[in-house]
Amino acid sequence: MHILLTAFEPFGGNSTNITQEVIQALPEQIGEHLLHKRVLLVSFQRAPRVLREAIEQQRPDFTLMLGQCGEGEKIRLERYAHNMMDSRLGDNDHDCPTEEIIYPEASAAMMTTIGQSLHALCASLENEGLPVTVSTSAGLYVCNRVYYEALYLGQKALFVHIPKNLDLDQVIKTLYSLIHQLL
Numbered sequence: 122m123h124i125l126l127t128a129f130e131p132f133g134g135n136s137t138n139i140t141q142e143v144i145q146a147l148p149e150q151i152g153e154h155l156l157h158k159r160v161l162l163v164s165f166q167r168a169p170r171v172l173r174e175a176i177e178q179q180r181p182d183f184t185l186m187l188g189q190c191g192e193g194e195k196i197r198l199e200r201y202a203h204n205m206m207d208s209r210l211g212d213n214d215h216d217c218p219t220e221e222i223i224y225p226e227a228s229a230a231m232m233t234t235i236g237q238s239l240h241a242l243c244a245s246l247e248n249e250g251l252p253v254t255v256s257t258s259a260g261l262y263v264c265n266r267v268y269y270e271a272l273y274l275g276q277k278a279l280f281v282h283i284p285k286n287l288d289l290d291q292v293i294k295t296l297y298s299l300i301h302q303l304l
């Protein structure tokens with residue numbers, strides 16, 4: 122299987138983004154699955170374009186998207202992407218959309234297309250001692266924007282938010298297990 126694995130550059134005054142470190146630490150192949158890695162810009166306008174190009178190039182069987190979140194001790198499996206962009210602080214291009222709808226003709230929210238229960242997936246990862254939880258909102262910032270794009274393009278996709286101070290080895294272990302269970 123071909124997996125498109127995305128991460129983000131640093132944003133909001135951070136000098137690093139844990140998701141960039143995570144994808145650098147992962148190999149190009151896990152079992153029979155090939156990982157196609159892309160680091161996305163933290164830009165409402167440019168990130169979805171780069172994602173779209175990557176999807177057109179790679180035609181992935183699965184799109185696994187990673188983003189950094191500030192707080193929390195658990196990796197969050199995101200159930201929904203919302204059809205809205207909203208940010209007071211702005212993205213790396215200083216774009217500050219206010220309650221802006223992404224695609225006026227499309228639904229207000231789209232749900233992950235993994236085709237299995239998120240709670241069951243979460244429980245199985247927790248059984249391995251991995252720090253995960255199910256989340257119902259990826260926010261309205263750039264992570265949500267690219268998650269909406271992937272789902273809008275009909276991708277089989279899951280967005281995963283990773284708290285910035287989590288132990289890198291734990292995160293890597295979680296991603297290995299997640300990839301095995303998703304594919």
Ligand code: PCA
Pocket residue numbers: 129132138140163187188189190259260262263264265
């Ligand atoms: N996290 C931000 C955007 C980039 C990232 O890593 C978010 O949660 O929207």
